[in-house]
Amino acid sequence: MSRSQLVLRGLLTVASLTFLALTLAWSPHPIVVLAIGIVALTVYAAVEPDSGLVTVLLGAQALHWAAAVPVPTTTGAWVALLGAAWSGLVLHLTASLAASLPGPAPVPVPSLRRWARRGAVVAAATVPVWAVALLAGQESARGQVSLTYAAIAAIALLAFATWLLSREDRPRP
Numbered sequence: 001m002s003r004s005q006l007v008l009r010g011l012l013t014v015a016s017l018t019f020l021a022l023t024l025a026w027s028p029h030p031i032v033v034l035a036i037g038i039v040a041l042t043v044y045a046a047v048e049p050d051s052g053l054v055t056v057l058l059g060a061q062a063l064h065w066a067a068a069v070p071v072p073t074t075t076g077a078w079v080a081l082l083g084a085a086w087s088g089l090v091l092h093l094t095a096s097l098a099a100s101l102p103g104p105a106p107v108p109v110p111s112l113r114r115w116a117r118r119g120a121v122v123a124a125a126t127v128p129v130w131a132v133a134l135l136a137g138q139e140s141a142r143g144q145v146s147l148t149y150a151a152i153a154a155i156a157l158l159a160f161a162t163w164l165l166s167r168e169d170r171p172r173p
Contacts, residue, residue, distance in 0.1 A: 004107040008098040015090035016042040027068035050099035
């Protein structure tokens, strides 16, 4: 296995265990059986990143967070949520990139740059969505329809701007 593949699989493991650690740290009652299953799935995903169980791992991480961690009420809890989201993104990106090439093949530097740039765009786009959710959650007007529609419109505009900024300039034939 190439060194770059080993690094990718190591990052996959670190991202998954970071997500799990955040869940365990912010949960008053973590689901221990699910946490053990997540560790086992992480090990398997690092060995076989092209397996469908990587999707199960990401889903189990999200389910564990949603079931065990209460709705954020403090800024620290909101920051932990952002950290968990970024960990899930890194988990997905590293598994996808590792699965896109055979194990012995090194990851080409241009591919690594492209994936890193795209991941950075998604991570950056996550921050305003997270900030809208944080502000809406701490607002006294919870459930106010106009605020909800404004947030949806802002996220749609953000998605469009992200798409525009992430396009690769290619010469047209």
